[in-house]
Amino acid sequence: MQKVSLVATVLNEAGTVAGLLDSILAQSRQPGEVVIVDGGSSDGTLEVLQSFSERLPLRIIVAPDCNIAQGRNLAIGSAHGPIIASTDAGVRLDPQWLAELAKLLDEGLESVPTTSNQPSVAAGFFLADARTVFETALGATVLPDIEEIDPNKFLPSSRSIAFTKEAWQRVGGYPEWLDYCEDLVFDFKLRRAGFRFAWVPRAIVYFRPRPSLRAFFRQYYRYARGDGKADLWFWRHLARYSAFTIALLIVIGGFWFPPLWALAILGGLAYLYRPYKRLLPRVATLPWTKRIAAILHVPLIRLCGDLAKMAGYPVGVCWRMGHRKRLDRA
DSSP states (O other): OOOEEEEEEESSOTTTHHHHHHHHHTOSSOOSEEEEEEOOOOSSHHHHHHTTTTTSOEEEEEOTTOOHHHHHHHHHHHOOOSEEEEOOTTEEEOTTHHHHHHHHHHHHHHSSSOOTTSOSEEEEEEEEOOOSHHHHHHHHHHSOOGGGOOTTTOOOOTTSEEEEHHHHHHTTSSOTTOSSSHHHHHHHHHHHTTOOEEEEEEEEEEEOOOSSHHHHHHHHHHHHHHHHHHTOOHHHHHHHHHHHHHHHHHHHHTTTSTHHHHHHHHHHHHHHHHHHHHHHHHTTTSOHHHHHHHHHHHHHHHHHHHHHHHHHHHHHHHHHHHTHHHHHHO
């Protein structure tokens, strides 16, 4: 088996990083090394990391003020293994996570000669680790079920991915000019370079959804701002603006022609169908009061997320226009 280097970045994760490290200790296949880049934590994160140094082959790199992409590149560049497994702080790993991700890459690297049919990227999955009714509703609203994934189109999050270090080198690593969505751009670079992705649905990472609407709005605002900076999903964002404009006109028009409100209700049901399809089985065993609370959260979460995206995307586009010359040279 090839040596696997597990990498992550952290910033002020004193309350969560121990959970990640405990789940690394519980892996059925242990990493050859764990490289964690700290972006300048001030809350005791470093002390928690250091407390695991005798139980894990852990190297800690302190790089104040680096962004996530810079931290990932720094960790990977410092890693010694030919296989890189990437995750994030604030998650816990299924005990089989690393074994599942590394298995296919092992086979490719040990084959002589290697062929283009062997994967260079192993795409894991992630599930919500909800602790409250709100978090349960949020997970059902924004995260797809595993059955909804098209393996041929799935773009893995860097909270659950493994790839060869050679692939990372050949595409130039993560885009350090991006503060969010850096993992999507990295995925696109790998695909454009012709690297094969393998879908590994049993490589599961559990992460906790945001605990409040305010935190969720901020998260999705930043994601959409990253889309705008990276010039991602233009038509998807345009469709969202168009749909909300049409919906608003239908609602307003209903004051003069009330049958339009029936159309608005049908549109609302379609808008909420998939989140409710995911949510109802998850809350089936909860008390009725909690079930109703979760059901009522869904429209607010869906609307909040879309408003956050509509607010963040143009900010990112404006940033990109102002930095076009520098990006053209990158």
